[in-house]
Amino acid sequence: MSNKTTDIDLLVRLNVKELKPYSTARDECELKYAISLDANESPYNTGYNRYPDPHQKALKDAFVKKINLNSRTMNNRGQAPIDEQGELTTENIFAGNGSDEAIDLLIRVFCNPGVDNIVSISPTYGMYRVAASVNDIEYRDVRLNADFSLDSKAILNSCDSKSKIIFLCSPNNPTGNLLAREDILSLLDSFNGIVVIDEAYIDFSKNAGFASLIIRYNNLAVLRTMSKAGGMAAIRVGFLISSKLIVSYLNRIKYPYNISKVSQDIAIKSINENRREIVNQIISERERISALLKKTPSVKMVYPSDSNFLLVKFDNAKEIFKKLIENNIVVRYRGDEPGCDGMLRITIGKPAENDTLISVLTSGERSFASGYLEFTRVTKETRVNVRLFPEGAPASYFSTSIVILDHMLDHIALQSGLVMEIEAVGVLEVDPLHTIEDVAIVLGEALSGLISLKTGYNRYGFVLPMDESRAEVLIDFGGRPYFVWEAGFKGDKVGDFPCEMFRHFFSTLSLSGKFTLHIKATGESDHHKAEAIFKAFARSLRIAMSNKISEYQVPSSKGII
Numbered sequence: 001m002s003n004k005t006t007d008i009d010l011l012v013r014l015n016v017k018e019l020k021p022y023s024t025a026r027d028e029c030e031l032k033y034a035i036s037l038d039a040n041e042s043p044y045n046t047g048y049n050r051y052p053d054p055h056q057k058a059l060k061d062a063f064v065k066k067i068n069l070n071s072r073t074m075n076n077r078g079q080a081p082i083d084e085q086g087e088l089t090t091e092n093i094f095a096g097n098g099s100d101e102a103i104d105l106l107i108r109v110f111c112n113p114g115v116d117n118i119v120s121i122s123p124t125y126g127m128y129r130v131a132a133s134v135n136d137i138e139y140r141d142v143r144l145n146a147d148f149s150l151d152s153k154a155i156l157n158s159c160d161s162k163s164k165i166i167f168l169c170s171p172n173n174p175t176g177n178l179l180a181r182e183d184i185l186s187l188l189d190s191f192n193g194i195v196v197i198d199e200a201y202i203d204f205s206k207n208a209g210f211a212s213l214i215i216r217y218n219n220l221a222v223l224r225t226m227s228k229a230g231g232m233a234a235i236r237v238g239f240l241i242s243s244k245l246i247v248s249y250l251n252r253i254k255y256p257y258n259i260s261k262v263s264q265d266i267a268i269k270s271i272n273e274n275r276r277e278i279v280n281q282i283i284s285e286r287e288r289i290s291a292l293l294k295k296t297p298s299v300k301m302v303y304p305s306d307s308n309f310l311l312v313k314f315d316n317a318k319e320i321f322k323k324l325i326e327n328n329i330v331v332r333y334r335g336d337e338p339g340c341d342g343m344l345r346i347t348i349g350k351p352a353e354n355d356t357l358i359s360v361l362t363s364g365e366r367s368f369a370s371g372y373l374e375f376t377r378v379t380k381e382t383r384v385n386v387r388l389f390p391e392g393a394p395a396s397y398f399s400t401s402i403v404i405l406d407h408m409l410d411h412i413a414l415q416s417g418l419v420m421e422i423e424a425v426g427v428l429e430v431d432p433l434h435t436i437e438d439v440a441i442v443l444g445e446a447l448s449g450l451i452s453l454k455t456g457y458n459r460y461g462f463v464l465p466m467d468e469s470r471a472e473v474l475i476d477f478g479g480r481p482y483f484v485w486e487a488g489f490k491g492d493k494v495g496d497f498p499c500e501m502f503r504h505f506f507s508t509l510s511l512s513g514k515f516t517l518h519i520k521a522t523g524e525s526d527h528h529k530a531e532a533i534f535k536a537f538a539r540s541l542r543i544a545m546s547n548k549i550s551e552y553q554v555p556s557s558k559g560i561i
């Protein structure tokens with residue numbers, strides 16, 4: 001395979017080539033433990049009193065390690081793996097305030113305002129056009145074929161000597177499909193400018209993407225983002241992978257401290273978390289929902305997707321859009337995009353959310369998820385999210401990474417009749433205690449929030465036998481936390497749950513939920529005792545939340561013990 005070389009320097013705007021970049025205080029000195037009197041910062045430690053690393057070294061290290069690892073382990077389907085050709089280094093990586101920053105900077109490095117143009121496809125992501133307009137650059141778009149495949153000849157035909165960049169998006173937004181590899185390669189081989197491939201959705205695809213071809217094509221730039229599969233849209237971090245020269249030009253013109261320390265820290269941690277299971281879950285939901293949509297009468301066509309959304313053609317897209325809004329579901333109307341007449345773009349949500357979508361589309365039934373309370377807590381150790389669905393929802397969902405905690409929370413949901421979703425991400429390698437505590441804090445807040453919405457409720461207790469064990473739980477939602485615990489455990493752990501944490505979990509819950517909680521338990525088996533406590537707590541909660549005396553007498557339809 002021949003390596004193609006483009007004269008990048010010849011493409012770069014003169015003013016960019018000649019400008020002297022802002023030099024930060026940190027650039028001029030590499031001392032690690034210096035007395036820093038150079039940047040007019042406050043010397044007093046707030047955790048954030050120093051400027052962040054302008055080169056985002058640690059962030060790029062983490063990212064490039066992951067990219068190299070993925071390329072080595074992934075089946076590249078005919079692509080030459082990176083390690084045959086040398087691995088990528090941090091100098092191949094530009095880190096931006098979202099990949100949107102990289103899009104804007106690419107245009108500013110290469111395109112002379114009022115003179116040059118960029119070429120892209122249609123329909124596609126709207127930011128290429130916006131960034132072009134902002135920079136006074138002509139934007140030429142070339143329609144995709146009817147099946148949304150790339151017409152690379154038409155792209156080349158629309159290029160002239162002033163065309164500096166071709167923007168491609170694969171998998172493409174809003175069409176969801178991958179562009180054919182041969183078509184992209186033919187553009188890389190024949191276009192005398194920069195070819196950008198936006199791979200915001202590549203993690204949802206089986207394809208490895210084009211990052212490994214950076215070494216073969218010095219005019220190739222690949223965009224990646226943490227906003228989609230990475231689950232980090234709020235921190236605004238995206239990457240451009242390209243030749244060292246192109247990266248160095250972007251670095252020349254970026255704001256010196258373009259990514260905050262908060263975002264850098266969170267991004268590094270998040271890159272090192274394995275999100276494969278969540279991404280796989282979204283992919284399997286995509287396939288499940290695609291199949292269900294195909295059976296829905298108002299649906300004319302569901303396009304194949306390599307992303308985390310589906311492009312769907314309806315008989316009456318505008319009405320469907322309105323009906324969904326009435327049921328508290330927002331999707332993206334794309335009917336005004338070229339080739340997308342009558343189409344909605346639907347992002348894949350959690351199973352319960354997707355089920356709600358389908359039930360509204362098929363039966364017109366009001367959304368279950370129309371009402372929920374959401375509480376979130378983010379600390380250095382954990383991120384916890386709790387949703388309560390007082391009016392019900394198709395299913396509860398737990399993902400705390402602590403198996404026994406998920407199991408116990410499931411008991412709380414089942415026995416209390418309260419549908420809930422609890423997700424926690426913690427630094428579990430260190431210890432699960434923070435996660436357990438933070439789940440209790442947020443669940444307590446959520447319960448307290450729920451109770452505050454109620455007009456009448458009971459204040460009862462419950463006794464629950466469980467084989468040789470027995471648990472007695474009393475709750476009083478009087479608004480005053482008080483905690484009594486009379487239960488001991490013989491061992492250190494039940495599964496992966498440290499026994500000392502049972503008491504702490506409930507005392508935290510009582511404090512955070514502002515309710516009185518008395519727990520008493522006896523028995524031989526630690527597991528039975530713990531389970532009895534969680535179940536009795538849930539039953540007690542059910543009665544306490546209800547204003548019907550009958551709740552006290554009638555056992556759950558879901559079948560207790």
Ligand SMILES: *Cc1c(COP(=O)(O)O)cnc(C)c1O
Pocket residue numbers: 097098099100101125169173198200224225226227228233236237238
């Ligand atoms: C969502 C999306 C992005 C993400 O941009 P960020 O600025 O990184 O959040 C980039 N490209 C496409 C095609 C997208 O759909």
